[in-house]
Amino acid sequence: MAYSLIEHTADTGFRVTAGSVQGLFADAGMALAGIAGASGGRETVRTEVTVEGIDQADLLVRWLQELLYLMEVRRLRISRLEIPELGDTRMTAVVKGEYGSGPPAREIKGVTYHGLEIRRAGGGCEAVIIVDV
């Protein structure tokens, strides 16, 4: 997983790079879990998530919002993400992890669309995501 935090005055941003768009979605999810302090742990829970959107950038935001819900409300700590299906307007993911005893260490209010773009370059891809904290 490759992600780095970027400077944003009010909130928090991170840049993810991956060899494929599927990889980008999985890595962005793990980055979000890492920032929230809800990554790691065993793989005792497996849940499938299906998301629909208007394009892949929209799918990426909606996918990350689903993960936020699982972390905040279901208190899921995430250890592995797989993206078996990713189209332009629909994706399916498998989320593996374990239920924690409390909420994530850091509250993330929402995943924004601000300036979001999935850029493809040099056989890989990259996205910058801003989250409201």
Add this chain to the structure above:
Amino acid sequence: MYRALENLSVRRLDKYRLEIRRQPPMLTCGVIYANARIEKDLKDGNVLRQVANVACLPGIIGPSLAMPDIHWGYGFPIGGVAAFSLDGGIISPGGVGYDINCGIRCITTRISMRELHPGVEDLLALLYSTIPSGVGSSTRGFRVGKRDLLDVLANGSRWALKQGLADREDLEAHEDGGCMEDADPEAVSERAIERGLPQLGTLGSGNHFLEIDVVEEIFDEDTARIFGLFEGQTVVLIHSGSRGLGHQVCDDYVHAMLSAGIRSGIELPDRQLACAPISGSQGKAYFGAMAAAANFAFANRQIMTHLVRQTFERYFSSSWERLGMRLLYDCCHNIAKKETITWEGRRIQACIHRKGATRALGPGDRRLPERFRKTGQPVLVPGDMGRSSYILAGAPGAKETFSSACHGAGRLLSRQQAKKLGRGRSILDELKGRGVHAMAASRGTLAEEAPDAYKDVAEVVSTITGAGICRAVARLKPLAMVKG
């Protein structure tokens, strides 16, 4: 879909105002309230572009405004204010933000600092153990079921009044009497309700806080008397919002409006500005859901007010009424409101978006309770943890900002920069050195919220008062705080 605005032209209008010149596809200019010192912090083009982006939205009336605590947000800048005509204008969830009706209130007391000072740490510890704070903090002491929550969404602090958690005077000291009448609980998703249920009466995390302050200086004796303020007085500030419920409402409607907007070919400068005609079904549904989330936030802060009063009662062995714990005012920060404005001589029904900005009604405004009609609305401007906060009053000049003002100091550094600066330092000890006691659910939050991460609130206040939007009434100094 995405049209970036480049090469913006900015010129200084006067000592307190900058203008971003209109250029296509902007429909109007931008006006930023900034003195020369604040202007230096605007070097980053992102924030100017955000002001310009808002100026591209349909139905905007007057300029796209930004208050002096402006900083880079998402969609709207933080400190952004914009009015949209109810006839042909839009409403944008991104122009309100995730933390709907994040806001601040001030509770005055009859307690002097001298009476409080020896035991302020004990009182702080009591408050910390009583008010749930931190990430995902959940309600303590009482539970609300779904039926109660729907009542909260419909009635806001009026619900708290029915439960004995507020009195009538408290409600008068809220914007809209503590209840946005257009609230539509049915427009709030099940998921939002699920997120809100365990969080009513909780502070949350990040920049949310509960603070004990002392009134350090009075600038306007007459207004201070009407506000119930005196030098050396202890007051309490509570800053919190609509928690996960509001976050989910924003999320739900940004998605829905984005999808509908793309289908109808609306071109946006930033997807986070997804919007819908305010008179259309989607715009109305969002307004109803947003108002319901705002009511949640009113009730949330009112419950914490009740808990603060109970804690003071235990500590001082006296009733809160005898301690004079009166709500001065409750200001909303992230909100859209239908208001009648006067622009270029015309009275217009508009939807005012305030994102990281507060309402600031001037003297004579009939929406104010009788006791504030002569003075103008109390406007609360919290600073950072180590420096001052201010209490202002809305002035006649606020008409040019659609009765809006700054909501705080405004961030200067990103959270990573603040953490880097905080490495090897004890923020707690530094605060103690300034006479401020703090308790926080997370040390990371303390570092991110360190005083040097914020602009000097005095610059922000001198700009908004210099521009004639508000008048300075009093300055507060923090003594003790609970950070989320």
